[in-house]
Amino acid sequence: MQNLQQHIDNFITRCKENGLSVTPQRISIYKALLANNLHPSPDMVYAEIKKENPNISFATVYKTLETFEKQGFIKKVTPLHNTVRYDIVTENHQHLVCVKCGKITDIEIEELSRINIDPKILQNNLLLDYNINFNVICEECQKKQNN
Ligand SMILES: [Zn+2]
Numbered sequence: 001m002q003n004l005q006q007h008i009d010n011f012i013t014r015c016k017e018n019g020l021s022v023t024p025q026r027i028s029i030y031k032a033l034l035a036n037n038l039h040p041s042p043d044m045v046y047a048e049i050k051k052e053n054p055n056i057s058f059a060t061v062y063k064t065l066e067t068f069e070k071q072g073f074i075k076k077v078t079p080l081h082n083t084v085r086y087d088i089v090t091e092n093h094q095h096l097v098c099v100k101c102g103k104i105t106d107i108e109i110e111e112l113s114r115i116n117i118d119p120k121i122l123q124n125n126l127l128l129d130y131n132i133n134f135n136v137i138c139e140e141c142q143k144k145q146n147n
């Protein structure tokens with residue numbers, strides 16, 4: 001597991017490699033994504049960033065997230081609940097998705113991260129990636145239901 005500074009250094013290196021300028025805004029947006037992986041929506045990232053950068057616009061945050069995604073720094077979680085959610089973890093993993101509150105939690109089941117799929121099943125399509133989400137009702141939502 002890398003520490004925060006290593007993550008940031010790595011980010012800066014990758015920006016340079018990809019010809020992307022390293023601005024304080026980009027760094028603070030990346031830090032906000034690293035802080036705790038709640039698989040935030042653009043709104044959630046914006047709310048977080050605004051605390052330290054009151055002058056930043058939503059459009060800037062939104063565009064930066066799109067850029068990060070294009071560069072492969074973050075991934076979109078399969079569209080759920082009609083809003084984009086971003087994931088700082090780009091390695092293959094699975095998600096628990098609460099169907100009530102939309103909370104997304106990372107889990108890793110080894111076998112599911114390395115499935116060998118018969119090319120016949122793929123029908124000559126080139127497999128890029130796959131997502132496995134478990135739809136759940138989280139503990140908090142279960143408690144609310146019982147009240
Ligand atoms: Zn829930």
Ligand SMILES: [Zn+2]
Nearest residue numbers: 087089095106
């Ligand atoms: Zn995730």
